[in-house]
Amino acid sequence: xxxxxxxxxxxxxxxxxxxxxxxxxxxxxxxxxxxxxxxxxxxxxxxxxxxxxxxxxxxxxxxxxxxxxxxxxxxxxxxxxxxxxxxxxxxxxxxxxxxxxxxxxxxxxxxxxxxxxxxxxxxxxxxxxxxxxxxxxxxxxxxxxxxxxxxxxxxxxxxxxxxxxxxxxxxxxxxxxxxxxxxxxxxxxxxx
Amino acid sequence: xxxxxxxxxxxxxxxxxxxxxxxxxxxxxxxxxxxxxxxxxxxxxxxxxxxxxxxxxxxxxxxxxxxxxxxxxxxxxxxxxxxxxxxxxxxxxxxxxxxxxxxxxxxxxxxxxxxxxxxxxxxxxxxxxxxxxxxxxxxxxxxxxxxxxxxxxxxxxxxxxxxxxxxxxxxxxxxxxxxxxxxxxxxxxxxxxxxxxxxxxxxxxxxxxxxxxxxxxxxxxxxxxxxxxxxxxxxxxxxxxxxxxxxxxxxxxxxxxxxxxxxxxxxxxxxxxxxxxxxxxxxxxxxxxxxxxxxxxxxxxxxxxxxxxxxxxxxxxxxxxxxxxxxxxxxxxxxxxxxxxxxxxxxxxxxxxxxxxxxxxxxxxxxxxxxxxxxxxxxxxxxxxxxxxxxxxxxxxxxxxxxxxxxxxxxxxxxxxxxxxxxxxxxxxxxxxxxxxxxxxxxxxxxxxxxx
Numbered sequence: 001x002x003x004x005x006x007x008x009x010x011x012x013x014x015x016x017x018x019x020x021x022x023x024x025x026x027x028x029x030x031x032x033x034x035x036x037x038x039x040x041x042x043x044x045x046x047x048x049x050x051x052x053x054x055x056x057x058x059x060x061x062x063x064x065x066x067x068x069x070x071x072x073x074x075x076x077x078x079x080x081x082x083x084x085x086x087x088x089x090x091x092x093x094x095x096x097x098x099x100x101x102x103x104x105x106x107x108x109x110x111x112x113x114x115x116x117x118x119x120x121x122x123x124x125x126x127x128x129x130x131x132x133x134x135x136x137x138x139x140x141x142x143x144x145x146x147x148x149x150x151x152x153x154x155x156x157x158x159x160x161x162x163x164x165x166x167x168x169x170x171x172x173x174x175x176x177x178x179x180x181x182x183x184x185x186x187x188x189x190x191x192x
Numbered sequence: 193x194x195x196x197x198x199x200x201x202x203x204x205x206x207x208x209x210x211x212x213x214x215x216x217x218x219x220x221x222x223x224x225x226x227x228x229x230x231x232x233x234x235x236x237x238x239x240x241x242x243x244x245x246x247x248x249x250x251x252x253x254x255x256x257x258x259x260x261x262x263x264x265x266x267x268x269x270x271x272x273x274x275x276x277x278x279x280x281x282x283x284x285x286x287x288x289x290x291x292x293x294x295x296x297x298x299x300x301x302x303x304x305x306x307x308x309x310x311x312x313x314x315x316x317x318x319x320x321x322x323x324x325x326x327x328x329x330x331x332x333x334x335x336x337x338x339x340x341x342x343x344x345x346x347x348x349x350x351x352x353x354x355x356x357x358x359x360x361x362x363x364x365x366x367x368x369x370x371x372x373x374x375x376x377x378x379x380x381x382x383x384x385x386x387x388x389x390x391x392x393x394x395x396x397x398x399x400x401x402x403x404x405x406x407x408x409x410x411x412x413x414x415x416x417x418x419x420x421x422x423x424x425x426x427x428x429x430x431x432x433x434x435x436x437x438x439x440x441x442x443x444x445x446x447x448x449x450x451x452x453x454x455x456x457x458x459x460x461x462x463x464x465x466x467x468x469x470x471x472x473x474x475x476x477x478x479x480x481x482x483x484x485x486x487x488x489x490x491x492x493x494x495x496x497x498x499x500x501x502x503x504x505x506x507x508x509x510x511x512x513x514x515x516x517x518x519x520x521x522x523x524x525x526x527x528x529x530x531x532x533x534x535x536x537x538x539x540x541x542x543x544x545x546x547x548x549x550x551x552x553x554x555x556x557x558x559x560x561x562x563x564x565x566x567x568x569x570x571x572x573x574x575x576x577x578x579x580x581x582x583x584x585x586x587x588x589x590x591x592x593x594x595x596x597x598x599x600x601x602x603x604x605x606x607x608x609x610x611x612x613x614x615x616x617x618x619x620x621x622x623x624x625x626x627x628x629x630x631x632x633x634x635x636x637x638x639x640x641x642x643x644x
Contacts (some may be wrong), residue, residue, distance in 0.1 A: 161379035169559030
């Protein structure tokens with residue numbers, strides 16, 4: 001019957017139209033996205049804004065990696081080389097004690113070395129650091145904030161939905177363009 | 193007992209502040225001490241996005257060939273397992289087209305958000321393939337589909353009415369995911385991905401080639417994500433033993449898009465290689481309930497009943513759209529709570545109006561920034577309005593789909609053969625072997641000089 005053939009043609013036509021419309025929609029969405037990324041940035045990565053970080057400790061516990069992809073970084077250009085460094089010593093510890101019982105770091109990831117006079121050099125042992133931010137809090141409260149948390153990009157899986165970012169109380173865990181990472185690696189606005 | 197260290201610190205700090213002032217930097221050393229270089233995080237290891245895209249494109253082409261032309265279930269299973277190894281266990285379930293929905297949504301609404309070309313390709317390639325060949329991505333390329341496909345043991349038949357209703361869930365999930373991604377709030381598809389924890393549990397990249405880029409390699413997690421997600425994934429797999437590919441059919445938002453596009457596909461999988469002989473052998477072949485029986489010759493009801501029903505459905509359609517928009521408007525208000533800015537504004541407002549006691553880390557951090565309350569409220573209100581508008585639009589779209597489904601139920605479409613539903617067929621090729629015509633084709637092919 002002619003009628004049934006007509007029907008088929010109409011449905012085929014509809015399908016061709018729908019196919020064309022879908023292709024155009026897909027193409028324009030892809031076109032917009034590619035045009036916005038003309039300089040071919042390789043995408044976004046997670047980064048901590050040290051000026052917003054409140055050293056709450058979530059980075060150590062929420063990361064899908066264990067130990068976390070977030071670890072402490074130390075900037076010698078900011079560090080005051082304090083003898084009584086509260087990134088290193090537990091402020092509640094007994095006076096005069098400098099042994100392990102007075103240390104703040106639960107992972108023993110901080111090294112302390114005498115330089116001269118009242119000055120001591122502190123270095124983070126990266127492989128031991130768990131990113132708990134106890135030292136960051138101590139240094140930020142009593143010192144200059146030379147110690148701060150950073151995302152280790154060689155460890156970070158760059159999850160599309162970062163569990164730390166979702167748990168971050170202060171909005172310090174943000175996504176930035178991967179080609180802007182170097183601007184953020186050192187503490188912002190503190191160092192040349 | 194003595195807690196004098198703190199006092200010492202204050203004294204020391206005061207002394208040093210007096211000597212140098214804040215931000216003075218390191219002291220002037222008299223000796224030859226030189227500070228070591230600052231401890232900097234290492235750069236991100238090389239990814240090979242082009243390799244991922246090439247593997248995806250190749251797998252899609254091969255899957256389409258195996259499903260439509262070669263009609264080989266065995267080949268599809270082999271490809272499916274290979275995809276499970278590569279995209280699942282090697283790449284750790286990321287990058288994937290399902291999650292790419294969110295990157296694309298965010299990228300379209302936030303010009304500052306960069307979507308790498310590889311992610312655009314991952315989003316678009318399976319959809320383009322669906323326009324051409326149907327859901328061959330689901331058949332043998334998607335690692336989430338593959339991990340469910342291998343556990344299908346005793347699939348039960350989901351009643352069609354229930355399956356139809358559950359089939360709307362992916363659209364709701366898709367709407368919520370787009371809304372949350374476009375407003376920069378959360379990527380819920382990734383957050384609640386039930387299988388990625390399994391992929392990370394077996395980091396073959398770490399065992400085989402820790403130095404190769406691309407694999408989860410040296411950075412493989414020792415704890416595979418959160419335990420609640422492992423429980424979610426395990427439940428999804430247990431359900432998947434009895435409800436074939438439950439996640440794909442009733443949850444996956446990308447599957448909803450693929451199904452919609454494959455309705456308009458140029459070619460697609462057919463149960464029989466040439467003609468249907470109505471033998472009914474394939475009737476129960478599909479564990480996913482995608483095979484449609486021929487329609488009976490005459491409708492059961494009296495003449496004209498169908499038309500009246502269709503008229504009613506068409507009249508209901510705008511009402512459904514309006515209802516969907518209203519529900520979406522309200523749901524947008526609720527979902528806005530997942531946005532950090534809105535959440536913070538609600539908390540700060542409650543604190544200021546003494547609705548709650550104490551402060552949170554977030555509200556403390558906000559007060560430290562010195563930002564004004566009005567500024568926070570204004571920006572949170574703007575986000576909330578986006579949520580409402582977007583929720584209304586997406587809710588209306590869901591209403592449109594529900595109405596369309598109801599209308600489709602009322603339209604009698606003649607079907608003389610056993611056919612795979614264009615939207616629900618996952619092109620897995622299980623039904624091929626049930627068709628006697630297929631066996632004849634294979635015999636012909638096995639003969640020397642026979643067609644391929």
